[in-house]
Amino acid sequence: MGDIRKAAVLLTTLPEEEAADILQRLEPKQVEMVSIEIAKLKSVSAEEQEQIIVQFAESNPAATADGGGLDRAKNLVQKAFGKNATGTLDTIRQAIEEVPFAFLRNIDSQNILTYVIDEHPQTIALVLSHLPAAAGAAILAGLPPERQISVVQRIAQMGQTSPDIIKEVELGLERRMSSVMSQSFENAGGVGAVAEMLNVADRATERQLMEQLSLEDAELVEEIRRLMFVFEDLSKFNDKDLQIVMKNVETSQWATALKGCSNELRDKVFKNMSTRAADMLKEEIGYLGPVKLSAVEAKQQEIVDIVRRLEDSGELELNPGGEQEALVQ
Template identity: 25%
Template structure:
């Protein structure tokens, strides 16, 4: 339908103006397109007129403003002609690079798509700000720090309030103050300017080359070392410190082990973790923690945050479990850590960080 309308609209400027009361054959395609649009709108059809070039949208408004009444016979003839033309369309191609990329998504390689986006400035969706709002806060912080306060103020104004507040909180104090001052000047920014800014930023964000691994290298190594035996973990970290001490420090900060549970796990999430871990593994992990003061803190934290009846059951099983050798204890504790990581990766829980 939009293809046929666009085809009629393309002839807007090329046809002379005729009286709307004349037979349909004497009407220009500009007038016929206006009649079809008016008819479809009256029937409650939502037309994709926003996808037309701005000049054609303006021509349509101008034409409709000059027309008054159309007799039933003329309306019927115009509608039949439009239906015939619509029925004759065998295949419609998407308009522009953006439409072509959407049509070919999944059929061509991701790196080619990224390269074409970068070259054309194409982005997904009708509204570029919807595209921008889907990116996480750290990525938006990077953009904000590269752009001027005026552009940053537009970004801040277009995001939903909660995300804008989180974004503002991640910026250094002086930058946050400059942005809030700049927001006061956004009232006079024209809508077309805001859309152009959004289109440029959306294309910039989506033009980044695809990565084989989405997590940062520090996070990947940290997650691997989380579930590695203690001696292996320390040996790897020692080797990293010899090669790159700064990188090793960042990896240490990213590591989450059994002993970190009281500081990094939200108390309300302990019951969720306990349901995910097989109970024999949880019992063995807690039993193995009994002889180490640091591990005993973890055991007390977990048991104190479980529902009373479940906590009593596990305490009884821990007491009856008997001595646990170091290897079995560490394996059980790694099983608990793996369960925590799975829940974090699935979004069911979130680890507490120093900034929370």
């Protein structure tokens, strides 16, 4: 994660007056770069925000950001520079207009599906990689099963894409959907993009796709699954499932892992312990003092791996999205 994105996320967590005051202290070029990044932000996950806040200062890790967007960026720049904001605002506007496939963000997912369903899987993968995860998931769910597998594999393997290819694909959609946008070189796709889409896809689509994909690429399935469930998702577990996890996790693992989590998750873990055990864990957390973020993340990943093993053994059934599954009579 780049420093510019970190600064953008941090500024979106602050009241606008305070964020504008910080912008006033930056060089004009720095203001432009940070403001453009804020304008590109759609929403910020609680996990990402917590990591950034922990790095910058001791703060409430459970707080959530209002998110970015062009309006947010404009408000900050206008409050920071008043009448002198025009030049920076023009730069931000131009940069946002160059985001690949930005025009599709205002079009219903089902309409996009109609235009891309017969395209080559590589073309569909390129388009989905530039859309928000929810839109990508909706389009993915509408594809035939065999096409879903091909598209997911290509998204996962995608890295940097030539701007000429991006432009060619977008111009094709431009002609058919009567929308025009310029292009820029961009990183897109990857296993993380697949995990984000499946996290918001309906359970039936997720399970069917993962089962079929496992027959062709078991390692890719495992990598996707590790990204789909994150440590903070433990806060969504019911008490019974959390207690199953806690029986398999050492106190020392919890002490380090809880240093970088939300208050909600920390309180839930304490609640599912005896008073004495919770007090001992709190003391151990206090004794640790400041801990490197990398060490915290490593312990959190250890617990995530334990959860995955419990799922594989049938002791747990993961449902990170908290969706209620239908019952069959």
